[in-house]
Amino acid sequence: MRIPVAFFVKRGPNALRVATLIRMTIAVCPGSYDPITDGHLDVIRRCARLFDEVHVVVAVNAAKTPLFTEEERVDIIRHTLEGDGATNIVVSSTDGLITDYCEQVGATVIVKGLRQNGDYEAELGMALVNRKLAGIETMFLPADPVLEHISSSVVKDVARHGGDVRGMLPDYVVEKLNVALRATRD
Numbered sequence: 001m002r003i004p005v006a007f008f009v010k011r012g013p014n015a016l017r018v019a020t021l022i023r024m025t026i027a028v029c030p031g032s033y034d035p036i037t038d039g040h041l042d043v044i045r046r047c048a049r050l051f052d053e054v055h056v057v058v059a060v061n062a063a064k065t066p067l068f069t070e071e072e073r074v075d076i077i078r079h080t081l082e083g084d085g086a087t088n089i090v091v092s093s094t095d096g097l098i099t100d101y102c103e104q105v106g107a108t109v110i111v112k113g114l115r116q117n118g119d120y121e122a123e124l125g126m127a128l129v130n131r132k133l134a135g136i137e138t139m140f141l142p143a144d145p146v147l148e149h150i151s152s153s154v155v156k157d158v159a160r161h162g163g164d165v166r167g168m169l170p171d172y173v174v175e176k177l178n179v180a181l182r183a184t185r186d
Helices: 038-050 071-082 098-105 119-135 152-161 171-185
Strands: 002-009 016-022 026-032 053-059 088-092 109-115 138-144
Touching: 002 119, 026 098, 038 053, 038 071, 038 109, 038 138, 053 071, 053 098, 071 109, 071 152, 071 171, 088 098, 098 119, 109 119, 119 138
Parallel strands: 026 053, 026 109, 053 088, 109 138
Antiparallel strands: 002 016
């Protein structure tokens, strides 16, 4: 992203010139992504248009028991984003503080998608803690209204009970989810 830092007025055909300083803007999109949904992907793709570099970070939460391993979630996200053509997305994971990850990669903002009011209240608390810990700002992107009902928990619950989750997840993720759920039943 180019940030204007000074203006120089000059007579002639180029009446105003802007000197710019090139500064990379790096954003982090953390989440458990268990599994990644169409709602997550919408936020990630929008971030890729807003920032120079976007780190999609599988955040390991010891309080949760995920269906997919950390490595599986990273691989699923990479595979899902492969066909997008976005060259500014990095997929990784961390079991530490997300603020530490942000500092390591030089990120200046954490981006979180918001579905409903409950999301905002939960995320606001974390945003305030992250700002206090490391001065990292959090940007909230409202969910696409067509996708705001989708969450990883809802998708897993629907699939566990034999419901059709196509249209909530990419086809590849639907396949992986069905395989993982069959393995838990066996």
